[in-house]
Amino acid sequence: MNEKTSSNVMAIRASAALALLLVNGFLLNNFLFPQFIGINDGAREISTYCGVVFFVLLGVAAYRKPSVFVEKIWSTFSFAALGIGIVFLYFGIMARSPLLLAIGSPFGGIGTVWTTILAIITLMRLGVTRCAICIPSAFVLSYAISLLLSVVPLPFVAGLTLYALVIVAAFALVRTYALGTVETIRSVDSPIVLDVTNPSSYLPFSHPVFVSIMLFNAAYGYALNLQTAVETPAQMLLSYLPVTIVFLAVVIGKAKLDADTLFQTSTLLVFAGFLTAPLVLIGSGALGGLQFSSVFLHAGASAFTLLMYFLVAAVGSRNLLGGITTAAFAMGASWCGIGIGALVSQAIGSITAGDVDGILWASAFITFGFMFYNFVVLKKFSFESAIQGIVPVAPAAIEPIGDATGDMPSLEDNCRTVAERFGLTNRESEVLELLARGRTSPIIQEKLFLSHNTVKTHVRHIYSKMGIHSQQELIDIVEHAGKA
Numbered sequence: 449m450n451e452k453t454s455s456n457v458m459a460i461r462a463s464a465a466l467a468l469l470l471v472n473g474f475l476l477n478n479f480l481f482p483q484f485i486g487i488n489d490g491a492r493e494i495s496t497y498c499g500v501v502f503f504v505l506l507g508v509a510a511y512r513k514p515s516v517f518v519e520k521i522w523s524t525f526s527f528a529a530l531g532i533g534i535v536f537l538y539f540g541i542m543a544r545s546p547l548l549l550a551i552g553s554p555f556g557g558i559g560t561v562w563t564t565i566l567a568i569i570t571l572m573r574l575g576v577t578r579c580a581i582c583i584p585s586a587f588v589l590s591y592a593i594s595l596l597l598s599v600v601p602l603p604f605v606a607g608l609t610l611y612a613l614v615i616v617a618a619f620a621l622v623r624t625y626a627l628g629t630v631e632t633i634r635s636v637d638s639p640i641v642l643d644v645t646n647p648s649s650y651l652p653f654s655h656p657v658f659v660s661i662m663l664f665n666a667a668y669g670y671a672l673n674l675q676t677a678v679e680t681p682a683q684m685l686l687s688y689l690p691v692t693i694v695f696l697a698v699v700i701g702k703a704k705l706d707a708d709t710l711f712q713t714s715t716l717l718v719f720a721g722f723l724t725a726p727l728v729l730i731g732s733g734a735l736g737g738l739q740f741s742s743v744f745l746h747a748g749a750s751a752f753t754l755l756m757y758f759l760v761a762a763v764g765s766r767n768l769l770g771g772i773t774t775a776a777f778a779m780g781a782s783w784c785g786i787g788i789g790a791l792v793s794q795a796i797g798s799i800t801a802g803d804v805d806g807i808l809w810a811s812a813f814i815t816f817g818f819m820f821y822n823f824v825v826l827k828k829f830s831f832e833s834a835i836q837g838i839v840p841v842a843p844a845a846i847e848p849i850g851d852a853t854g855d856m857p858s859l860e861d862n863c864r865t866v867a868e869r870f871g872l873t874n875r876e877s878e879v880l881e882l883l884a885r886g887r888t889s890p891i892i893q894e895k896l897f898l899s900h901n902t903v904k905t906h907v908r909h910i911y912s913k914m915g916i917h918s919q920q921e922l923i924d925i926v927e928h929a930g931k932a
Contacts, residue, residue, distance in 0.1 A: 455574075458625050462570040463582040463589070465621040466757065469564055470590035472614045474597065478679070479607045480537070488546035491553040496787040499557030503780030506565065507653070510633065510772035511643075517634040517772065519627055522562050523619070530559025534612050541604065561779070563619045566626040568775040571757065572764030573625060576835070579761040580705035584695040587754055591688045598681050629768055637888055639770050644889035644904045648839040648917035649767045653777050656829050657763075660711075660822075661756055662781040662788075664718070667818045668749045669789020671721055671741075671811075679742060687746035690717060691754055707762075707831035710755045715822045717748030722815040756782060759831060766838040839918040859884060862929040869929075870913045879906045883919055884926040 484491045509516055536552025539545070571579050602610070636642075643650050651657055679687065690713060697703040721744035760778045764771040792814075800806030863884055867877040875896075882892045892903050916922055 455578075458570065459574055459578050459582050461621040462567065462574060462625070463586045465567045465618040466571065466583065466586035467589040467593065468614045468618040468621075469560070469567055470587065470753075471593045471597070472560060472611065472618070474590070474594040475607065475611045475614065478594075478598070479602060480611060483541050483604065484549060487541065487544050488549040488553075491540075491546075491549040493787055493790060494550060495553040495557035496783055496790075497557075498554035499561055500780050500784045500787065502558045502561045503776045503783065506561065507773045507776030507780060510770075510776065511639045514634045514636070514638050514772070517630055519623075519630050523623070526559055526562035527616075527619075529555040530612060530615060533557075533559050534608060538605075538608055557783075560615055561776075563615050563622075564779055565772060565775050566630075567618060567622045568757070568760055568764070568779075569626040569629050569768075569771045570622040571761040572768055572771050572775075573629060574761070575765050576762045579758060579765070581699050583754055583757050583761065584691065584698055584705070587691045587750065588688075588695045591684075591692070595681060595684060598679075598684060629771060633769055633772055636769060639773055641889045642769065644900070644907055645883060645919040646839060646917075647908070647911070648837060650770045651763060651774060651777075651834075651838070653781075655834075656826065657759060657831065657834055658777055658781045660826065661778055662785040663818070663821055664714075664752050665749075665782050665785025666789040666792070667722075667785075667814065668718055668745060668752075669786040670793045670814060671718070671725055671745050671789070672749075673790045673793035679746060683739065683743050683746070686743045687750065690714075690747045691750045694751070694754065705758060707755060707759060707835065710751060710758075711822075711831055714748045714751035714755060715819075717744050717751060719748075719815070719819060721745035721748060722811065722818065725811060753782075755831070759835065762835045763838050766835070766840050837917075839921075859926070862926045865929045866914075866926055870910075872910060872913060876906055876910050876913075879903065880910055880922070880926075883907070883910070883922050886919070886923070 481492045533552045533555030536548050537556060540548030540550075540552055571582065574582060639650055694705070694710065698705050721741050724741040724744060756778060760775055764774050767774075796807060796810045800810065860881065863877065863881040866872075867880055872880060878896060879892060882895060887895075889900060889903050889907075892898065893900060896903075898906075910922070911917060914922065914925065916925070
């Protein structure tokens with residue numbers, strides 16, 4: 449199999465795996481979670497938040513100690529958790545036991561996390577151009593499967609079995625392609641080390657990308673929690689239109705998948721859902737059997753979810769070493785947002801005691817906050833720029849470097865020249881020389897007897913004075929300093 453054919457196969461399998469994970473979400477929301485009603489209404493939130501905690505733990509572990517990511521161990525743990533969750537959920541629902549549901553729910557959420565990470569890592573390997581095709585294709589494929597499932601009667605046991613099989617199938621599709629990347633990630637310095645010398649190669653958890661993911665999903669989770677009815681096939685068809693149009697434009701029309709345009713579109717759709725939500729509350733939301741608030745909300749959520757996967761895959765493709773961290777933080781922010789939105793909606797319902805006027809005022813306030821953040825706070829922020837701003841980790845920053853005696857004789861002179869040119873202090877000059885030799889943060893700390901934060905501060909000042917963003921740019925400047 450030649451390289452092009454192999455790449456195409458990987459793209460098809462990654463797209464199919466993502467489609468299955470999206471179908472898994474459909475099964476959860478439309479088949480499994482409704483079974484919890486009247487037995488343990490809080491089991492859904494338990495599943496969500498345990499998934500969030502596991503995503504965050506994965507992200508932190510990948511950032512601080514990637515050597516722990518032995519794929520076989522994590523995969524075994526993931527499927528063991530899935531199996532335990534399936535068993536407890538089955539008996540919990542059959543026996544209508546709140547306790548069994550409470551026990552099974554955390555394992556159900558955790559069971560999908562690792563497979564989701566592997567699928568996203570595989571998308572990262574494809575690069576931005578292929579992801580712009582694969583991700584919309586996955587959504588359209590998931591739409592077709594979800595529509596079929598919505599019109600075919602699904603017995604409880606069959607639905608629960610299908611839920612598990614979908615995760616297993618997605619794992620089987622991408623494991624081979626993600627395995628090499630996971631091994632690479634665990635074999636190099638941790639991002640907390642590389643982040644010092646290559647700060648623009650990683651997105652911190654406080655980055656607007658992750659904040660936007662969490663707040664958007666919180667708004668969506670809040671609004672959706674006001675509507676308890678499951679979507680009808682007709683509503684589903686309408687809510688699928690925006691992403692289907694994106695698919696046709698990108699895959700067939702060869703248009704560019706623009707992250708900023710997609711964000712604005714998804715924001716406006718959710719805003720439309722907020723505006724029409726009061727009609728549902730006062731009993732005037734139905735027209736021809738359709739609740740347009742639900743249609744707008746689901747359409748906006750689908751468009752934003754597509755954007756989220758594209759952003760994560762695009763960012764990760766520029767720095768695969770941070771792939772697990774980026775994917776885990778993004779998915780954790782998404783799940784956390786949904787959970788927060790649902791809790792806020794339930795809290796407001798309890799405070800207002802079901803009073804429609806109180807709920808409408810609360811919804812108006814949340815709607816205003818949602819739009820203020822997206823069109824005022826993020827006015828000058830660009831998701832496209834965030835993607836392009838990721839600087840790949842330089843090979844010199846992640847590969848072992850020989851002793852100083854093996855470096856070019858002119859390195860010290862070049863470093864002095866650069867230090868004088870950019871007005872570096874004596875301590876910054878010492879850090880500069882070690883950076884130019886490809887040294888990482890722990891080595892700089894050891895040689896200069898400095899703390900991690902002090903080294904990070906010096907590096908930030910050096911990069912600011914030199915107008916650069918990565919260690920490789922610094923090395924290039926030093927190497928050419930003697931030729932200027």
